[in-house]
Amino acid sequence: MLAIAGGKGGCGKTTIALGVGQALGTPTRRSLVVDTDRDMPNLHRRAGVDPTPGIADITVSAEPTTVAKRATAVENVDVLPCQDATEAAVDNAIGTLPQRDRPVVLDCPAGAGPDAARPLRAADRTVLVSAPTRQSLTDTAKTAAMARALDAPPVLTVLVGSDGSVDPSRLLSCPETVHVPSVSKPLESDRAAAKYVEIANVLAKRNT
Template sequence: MLAIAGGKGGCGKTTIALGVGQALGTPTKPSLVVDTDRDMPNLHRRAGVDPTPGIADITASTEPTAVAQRATAVENVDVLPCQTAPEGVVDNAIGSLPRRDRPVVLDCPAGAGPDAARPLRAADRTVLVSEPTRQSLTDAAKTAAMARSLGAPPAIAVLVGSDGSVDPSPLLSCPETVHVPSVSKPLESDRAAAKYVEIANVLAKRNT
């Protein structure tokens, strides 16, 4: 299970979650991208699906995959919206997610607080997302430290809107970095799509 996390809101986590989900998914085994941000649940908007059904509709007799909606903004991705679900519902939903039959990507809340810790605690590895600015990287470093402490160490750093001139290694200590260029429609851009595939290849190489 993969967490897409970062220290700053608006740095591109949701777009990266969908892009990486598309790169990891196939027509027969689509990725499952899950919104775990109760305060700012915007995955459904980016994915082009309705806000419901979502994780609040998962029950003991209803599998998460039966509730998920097929994304229209990207291919080979199913989506579980959050839409301000109660805290306990998010915990239960994360605990019920499939772990072997398809890639699962958690779109995490920003920061290093309790809400961000919840999905990181369930994840195996983290994709750390940041803008190429000192403040964004400093905030992401706090999230990286929390991810490591919770057993989901960052496998890769992704700098969004980056020309490749910034090296995040001193702050983030990630083994690899992918620079995603600034484009007007990142889920429709071939340049951005190539970077999502690059991220997926790094994750595959690291058996994430």
């Protein structure tokens, strides 16, 4: 499982999660993007689906793949919203997510608190998302340290709204960076879509 994490809310984690999910998915092997942010559950809005059913509705007889809905804002992606989910419901959902049959992307809460730690414990790798500002990068460094401590090492930094002039590698100790330009509709822009594919290619390379 891949965690999309960062230090500040509003830096573009959810959009990156959906864009990467689209780049990793195919018509026959759709990605599953899961909202794990109980305080700001906005994946369903970005994906263009209803907020329910979602994580709170997962049971023994209703597994994640049967509850998930097809995103309308991106292709080849199913989403699990987090509306009205308790901590226990998030833990249950993460524990029952499919591990092998499709790419799974966790849209994490911002920061380095207990809620952000929950999905990172289950993830295999982390993509750090930040704005190209000192404050955002400093906060993201705390998230990076937590991801390493929880055995979900950061493999890539994504700077959103970046012209490529900022190098976060020394602060975040992350091997590679992808700069996503500022565009008005990031899930519809060809420029942004090319960056999502670049992210997916870096992930594939670092998984070999």
